[in-house]
Structures are given as structure tokens and as C-alpha cells.
Amino acid sequence: MAGTSFPNPATWCPATFRHMPQPKELDPYTNPRAFYGCELRRLREAAGLSQEQLGERVFCSGSYIGQFESANRRPQIDMSRVFDQLFGSGEHLERLCRLAGKSKVADYFADAAELEQRATAINEFAPMVIPGMLQTPAYARALTKSVQRFAPNEVVEQHVTTRMERAQLLTGSDRPLFWAILHEASLRVPLGGPMAMHDQLMHLVEMARIHPHIILQVLPFSGGAHPFLNTMVSLMQFADAPPVVYTEGSYTGQLVDEPALVADFQSSYDLARAVALSPEASLALIESAAKEHAADEHRT
Known part of the structure; x- marks a missing residue:
């Protein structure tokens, strides 16, 4: 050799x-x-x-x-x-x-998608969009069309179907603890129109109130700057392996398993959790934002 x-x-x-x-x-x-x-x-x-x-x-x-x-x-x-x-x-x-190696998801996300299935806990930070496993079909469709503007409808619908299949992890028998921190901006960007946003936000409220293993917090605009403001981050923990971090931007993603870097991500996530609203206050804000989107629909 x-x-x-x-x-x-x-x-x-x-x-x-x-x-x-x-x-x-x-x-x-x-x-x-x-x-x-x-x-x-x-x-x-x-x-x-x-x-x-x-x-x-x-x-x-x-x-x-x-x-x-x-x-x-x-x-x-x-x-x-x-x-x-x-x-x-x-x-x-x-x-x-x-x-x-063929996968239903993007190549850069394929390994992370597999790890999600084995994780005992998933902590996500969502700066601008709702986390994939909490998306409604209408929201996922609008997001996919914005990212793949020239894709044919059948490709878009396949992405939506795949995302809904991923969402089943949160209600399955081996469901992980899922803790998501959403920046307030993700509640305000009107993807899919006012009613699609209303339904999406009410879906968040319903999921968090029905399933105790799903915890949502909102980092308000008043929280100021944060290391994750321009990056989606998912920290995954396992019963029999060290934790990993998955980060994602437009058309790219990366798995991080270097212990020192994982620790840095965890520290930043803990800081976001401390600055964010409490789970109950977060749900109240999400519900309020949903009503605002509904009101926008009636005004148009």
C-alpha cells in the first residue's frame, strides 16, 4: 500500500x-x-x-x-x-x-437522519424556520418550494412525504426526548401564507401540550445576539455512544463529533436555553403569533 x-x-x-x-x-x-x-x-x-x-x-x-x-x-x-x-x-x-448509499434525504443530511433514529435525546436550535420533524405538510411544502424553486411538483411532494415520515419518530415507541429552541423570527416569517403559518404554529402548541417528551422554548428578539443565529443546530445523545452535533445551512450540512467542539455547542445551547422564555411562556407566545397570522388572513 x-x-x-x-x-x-x-x-x-x-x-x-x-x-x-x-x-x-x-x-x-x-x-x-x-x-x-x-x-x-x-x-x-x-x-x-x-x-x-x-x-x-x-x-x-x-x-x-x-x-x-x-x-x-x-x-x-x-x-x-x-x-x-x-x-x-x-x-x-x-x-x-x-x-x-441511496437515500430519500439530501446526501449531506443522510447520516444525521440515520442518527436521529438512534438518539435518546435531540436538542435543536431553529433560527429562521420550524424544525423539520415539527412541520406541517403545508409549511414543509412552502419551504421546499422556496429552496427548490424550479423543482417539479412530484419532487416537492416527495420531500414533503419524507419529512412527514421523519416526523413519526416523535410519536413512535422509541421516541427521543425532543427539546427545541425556536428563535422568535421563525414564528414571524410567513411561509405558505397567513393560514399555513397559523396552522403550523398551532401544531407546535398541540404537539408540546399533548406529548410531554416534546419541550419547546422561544428565544425572543430581546434575547439579543447568539452564536446560533445563522445556523440550525441539532445535538444528539445516545445510550451507547458519545454525543454528536449536526449543523445545517443552505444546501449543506455537517456532522461534528470532536468532543471539544461538541462541548462548545452544548455550552452555547445551554446559554440559549437560559435566555429563552420558559416552556409555558413560549407556548403562549407561539399561540399569540398564530392568532396574529390568522388576523392577517382576514385582513387580506
């Missing part, structure tokens, strides 16, 4: 996954990701390497290799190319990776 150029391990070997449990057996015909995992395991064993030994060759932990083999981790193109070069398998794993 002398002279081989490897990708930066920091971009594809997060510590988050190193201690997650792995299933002992995998049916290769369940889905493309399972087939990828079984093929990686077959090639590794044919080369006489353990997971730890393969991890050492590609600068990663053995348990992280296990995440690929057990289909708990979405395959990565860069690593698949390295595997193919190591095993002399042509482009076999790279091609399987492209098949297994």
Missing part, C-alpha cells in the same frame, strides 16, 4: 459509532446496504484480516469496520475505493456503495 493516498479519517471515521452494538448475523439479500456489508466481510475474511487488522490498514477502528459489515453505517465512497484497492476487487465495493 506504499504511496496510496487515503482520505482524511476525520471525515469518515467518527468516534460516535465505535461503541454501538452490532448484530451477529446479516442477511445479504435484505437490502443493498446489507449486501455491501456481507461483501466487505467476505473480502476481508478472504484476505485473512480481522476487523481490527483491516481498520489498522485504513486508519480506522475495527468496530467502525463492523458498522459497515453489520449495515448499521451508510457506506462511504472514499473508504470503498480504499477497500477495493486493498483487496484488489476493482470497483466492486465502490459500485455497491453507490447503490447502498
